[in-house]
Amino acid sequence: MAAQVEGHQQHPLAIYLWIWLLLFVLSTFSYLVDYFHFQGMARWTLIIIFMLMKAGFIVAIFMHMAWERLALITAILTPPICLLILIGLMNIEGDYTTHTRDRYFDEQPRTSRVLDGHQADHGAN
Amino acid sequence: MSHEAGTATISAGLSGVARDWSGDKNAFHVPWGKAMMWIFLLSDTFIFTCFLTGYMHVRTSTTVPWPNPSEVFALHIAGRDVPLILIAIMTFILITSSGTMALAVNYGYRRDRTRTMLLMLATAAFGAMFVGMQAFEWTKLIVEEGVRPWGNPMGAAQFGACFFMITGFHGMHVSIGVIYLSTVAFKVFRGDYESRGYEIVEIAGLYWHFVDLVWVFIFALFYLW
Numbered sequence: 001m002a003a004q005v006e007g008h009q010q011h012p013l014a015i016y017l018w019i020w021l022l023l024f025v026l027s028t029f030s031y032l033v034d035y036f037h038f039q040g041m042a043r044w045t046l047i048i049i050f051m052l053m054k055a056g057f058i059v060a061i062f063m064h065m066a067w068e069r070l071a072l073i074t075a076i077l078t079p080p081i082c083l084l085i086l087i088g089l090m091n092i093e094g095d096y097t098t099h100t101r102d103r104y105f106d107e108q109p110r111t112s113r114v115l116d117g118h119q120a121d122h123g124a125n
Numbered sequence: 126m127s128h129e130a131g132t133a134t135i136s137a138g139l140s141g142v143a144r145d146w147s148g149d150k151n152a153f154h155v156p157w158g159k160a161m162m163w164i165f166l167l168s169d170t171f172i173f174t175c176f177l178t179g180y181m182h183v184r185t186s187t188t189v190p191w192p193n194p195s196e197v198f199a200l201h202i203a204g205r206d207v208p209l210i211l212i213a214i215m216t217f218i219l220i221t222s223s224g225t226m227a228l229a230v231n232y233g234y235r236r237d238r239t240r241t242m243l244l245m246l247a248t249a250a251f252g253a254m255f256v257g258m259q260a261f262e263w264t265k266l267i268v269e270e271g272v273r274p275w276g277n278p279m280g281a282a283q284f285g286a287c288f289f290m291i292t293g294f295h296g297m298h299v300s301i302g303v304i305y306l307s308t309v310a311f312k313v314f315r316g317d318y319e320s321r322g323y324e325i326v327e328i329a330g331l332y333w334h335f336v337d338l339v340w341v342f343i344f345a346l347f348y349l350w
Contacts, residue, residue: 009230009234009327010231010234010235011231013228013231016224016227016228016231017224019227020220020223020224020227023220023223023224024217024220027213027216027217027220027344030344030345030349031209031213031216033349034195034208034209034348034349035208035209043349047345047349047350048345050345051341051342051344051345051346054341055338055341055342058223058334058337058338058341059334059338061227062223062226062227062330062334062337063330063331063334063335063338064327068155069153069154069155071152071153071154072153072155072160072163075152075153075163076163076164076166076167079167079171080167080170080171080174083170083171083174083178086174086175086178087174087178087181090178090179090181090182091181091182091185093182093186094181094182094183094184094185094186095185095186097182097185097186098185098186098187098188101186101188102188105188
């Protein structure tokens with residue numbers, strides 16, 4: 001399937017319809033994660049997996065990235081790696097800010113947040 | 126300087142800049158409009174990630190409990206609260222529109238103008254429906270729940286600012302997409318692309334799929350967190 005006419009993306013209809021169906025199913029799954037009140041690590045794992053699968057199928061099939069040449073794929077998909085570093089750093093920074101606030105500013109202890117179920121995970125970082 | 130032997134194509138100063146950029150060197154074997162759309166979408170990725178990262182930061186660093194999205198966005202249907210139902214419907218509408226867009230691209234390359242136009246108009250209609258539901262959601266939050274960018278009755282004050290910023294910026298993208306798709310659909314119908322080909326439909330499709338892609342992340346990180 002790699003040998004396409006330059007810039008011409010013509011593929012069988014069936015593949016779009018299957019991906020379409022798959023996106024519906026994955027969206028239903030992620031909604032059910034909330035509906036059935038999954039909490040903690042299970043919730044995070046499921047949400048992130050469904051999110052990345054949906055994003056991957058949209059980019060690869062609907063946006064035709066799977067059939068593009070490697071030069072374009074690398075030019076578009078490698079810069080967002082910088083964003084992962086930003087997300088990682090800001091996550092560390094967020095935890096640091098929380099601890100600083102807990103220690104110096106907050107009059108109520110943080111137990112009220114911990115009771116909020118799935119937010120307690122952040123303590124692990 | 127450009128008159129030196131052997132360096133005729135390498136000149137300095139502003140004319141050198143112009144020559145380098147117009148040097149007719151083709152790195153990506155796709156129509157230039159498609160390469161430009163991808164680069165625009167890459168820049169948009171950075172913008173949305175900055176918003177979502179900022180949101181993540183204020184949410185992890187606030188010492189006040191974050192309002193529970195599952196309850197905030199619940200709708201009262203048939204005598205009980207159904208959690209997040211409006212957001213789920215909006216998600217399905219956007220995915221549906223992504224599917225019709227993918228089909229429109231396919232029929233565009235088959236030069237089936239009527240089907241392409243109809244599918245693009247359907248995509249735009251789903252987009253408009255999405256924006257309408259978002260307007261309903263905003264109205265409910267502002268008028269009934271009293272959410273403001275600087276505070277709300279349910280918990281952390283940053284909730285409103287994050288919500289309006291992220292969903293507002295996404296909604297703006299959807300609205301622009303509706304106009305963009307309608308314009309291209311009209312031009313397809315008029316036969317403007319018969320001679321230069323239907324890559325333009327795919328390029329418009331890239332934008333639309335990106336809008337759906339951003340929603341996938343917003344849905345997971347803002348509503349389901």
